[in-house]
Amino acid sequence: MKKLIIALVALLLAGAAAYWYFHRDSDKAREVVPEDATAVAVLEPAELIQSLGLKEDKVKKLTMNYEDILEAINLAEPVYAFTTEKGLTGIAMNVKDAEKLLKAISVYGFASEEQNGLQWIVNNSTIGCLDEDKVLLCDASTPSAQDALMDVMSKLMSQGKKEVEALEKVDEQEGVFRLSAPLKGIPEEYTKNLPSGISDAILNAGLQIGKKDISLSANLTTDFSSLPLAPIEGTLAGIGPEDPFVSVQFNLRGEQLLPLLREVPQIRSLLLALNMNVDVDMMLKAVNGDVSFVIPKFDLKHPDFLVTASLANTDFLKNADDWDQVHKLGANDYVFEYEGNRAYFGVRDKNLYITTNVSLANNTRDNAKLHVFNSSTKGKYLSASLNIGQVLDAYPGLALMLRTMPQVRDIADAFESVSLVADTPQNLELSIQTKKPVKDIISNLMTLVTGE
Structure with missing residues (x-):
């Protein structure tokens, strides 16, 4: 019996190790994010679809003619968006079937060209770069900047694993959508009356979808001790x-x-x-x-x-x-x-x-x-709430429209309130509370959109 237990434990450990080994490198899009990225956002498509209770047929219905492109993208892995201090902006996605993706793109009239083992697609100012694992999309400010941008993109596609500070901050957040971005890009007229140092602060945030709430947790890396x-x-x-x-x-x-x-x-x-x-x-x-x-x-x-x-x-x-x-x-x-x-x-x-x-x-x-x-x-630095139902009932025209459209009314009635809570001066949580499960609301919304 003892030997059987040891064998089972060993088998489980071996299985876990094998899963980790084969799964650890499946997220190739992550390796594309530049070391000097100042802002990074990450979306978990599979987790989002599961949290919202979306069925495969509904997702396909929404994507309509782009179903073949969607099937070629690996939605089980994260999608990355980034911006660098030099102004480079890009989106990186993992690819499930590169050949199928190229074929799907060609159907829409976008020709691809191979250079140095990479497939390139150019559409006006947008440039796409594709290999067997991932695709990178960037935007060139002018046609003359395309060559320089393609050179940068080529290096990013082959750079391998790097330590990216903004990406590490994103990893510390929780949710289907996570973000780390500096506030220094906000125009001065909006920040001049805010606490000193706010422009140098970094916003870290995560969007979570619960059973009956959708919450956005955010924190700012700055000192608010000057606030009264x-x-x-x-x-x-x-x-x-x-x-x-x-x-x-x-x-x-x-x-x-x-x-x-x-x-x-x-x-x-x-x-x-x-x-x-x-x-x-x-x-x-x-x-x-x-x-x-x-x-x-x-x-x-x-x-x-x-x-x-x-x-x-x-x-x-x-x-x-x-x-x-x-x-x-x-x-x-x-x-x-x-x-x-x-x-x-x-x-x-x-x-x-x-x-x-x-x-x-x-x-x-x-x-x-x-x-x-x-x-x-008690103990919070801020607690605020807004009753959504009162807004819906306040406008006669809106109330009449909702009465004549039961499906829309069901969706509107499902939302209860919006709350904003600060546990500390740096940490805020914005939440939308619902009367019904979020999955039910999304299901009704999808039925309304798709007409099924």
């Missing part, structure tokens, strides 16, 4: 609607926030205008702790909001009686009238509330011990 943020304490006293359209929670140090806001011209102008009536600067400086922003319902005609915030002090109320267009409603409750509108605000138990809805203002004052925060937000 802290972990949510979950102790804010305030009240909001049970199922709001938008809910955002974070923890803020107002004294550090104000200088950052003043650096943004539009916000600086707004603060100057508001300070003519209310001492907004002192109010912001007093914020120190959990903050909640809630939009009760999606209503474009009558948008309401509720902001509640923990305060370090209430010094800004000392001159409240002198504020212009502000009327006192209670001990620490006020209404600010502007351009025919009203904003209610006040302080209760060292917690500030601001709202455009008198009912929310009254509830906030009367129920100041109820919590907006739930236990899942």
Whole structure:
């Protein structure tokens, strides 16, 4: 019996070793990624198809006339996309049947030419390079640059295994789609008001498909210590609607926030205008702790909001009686009238509330011990959610269309909410929650698209 067990273990080990040996080099497209790649994205086609519950016949139906090309590509292996600092952009795929791929391409009028053991296909500025294991697609900026690009591509096709830093960062991510890319390519006008060093940060992300959610996890390799943020304490006293359209929670140090806001011209102008009536600067400086922003319902005609915030002090109320267009409603409750509108605000138990809805203002004052925060937000740096259903129900035209198209309605109704959570200032997770399994939603969508 002992010998039998040893033999079985040895057989299993040998099988595992053989699988590893034959499988380890099957991903030849990976070897094409340049050493100097600054951004790399990886797609796992087989994993994606399985996660979405796609059937082979549905996939073929979607690809229509390109079925023969799809069959020649090895979808069991990853697809790679990359960009280098010199501007080279490419896509690399593993090939299952090179001869079949060439034949399929020729059907569409693309001739191939052999040079130095490689097959070349040129279509306008796009150049394809193919050997028996892989295909590389790149784009030449001008026709005159094609020769130089072909030389670079030829070297990449034969370079073999190399250590690529961006690719190693991608390997650390999880999901059917993974990415590592620097943010320095983003125009300065979008980053100048963000924390220092953001342009030098690298974004690493992974897309995962669960049973009833689709999530994108991302992290930035930069220092956010200059941001006036802290972990949510979950102790804010305030009240909001049970199922709001938008809910955002974070923890803020107002004294550090104000200088950052003043650096943004539009916000600086707004603060100057508001300070003519209310001492907004002192109010912001007093914020120190959990903050909640809630939009009760999606209503474009009558948008309401509720902001509640923990305060370090209430010094800004000392001159409240002198504020212009502000009327006192209670001990620490006020209404600010502007351009025919009203904003209610006040302080209760060292917690500030601001709202455009008198009912929310009254509830906030009367129920100041109820919590907006739930236990899942505690310790996070950001917790935000959006109710998708309210958006769909808000537009009469859209609602009517959905009623007359049951299949579309079924798909739309399957989506519940979108959430954004930050465990640390560097790590974000964007998730789409669904009421039905993702596979069922995709199946309905495929039926709608293919008409079957």
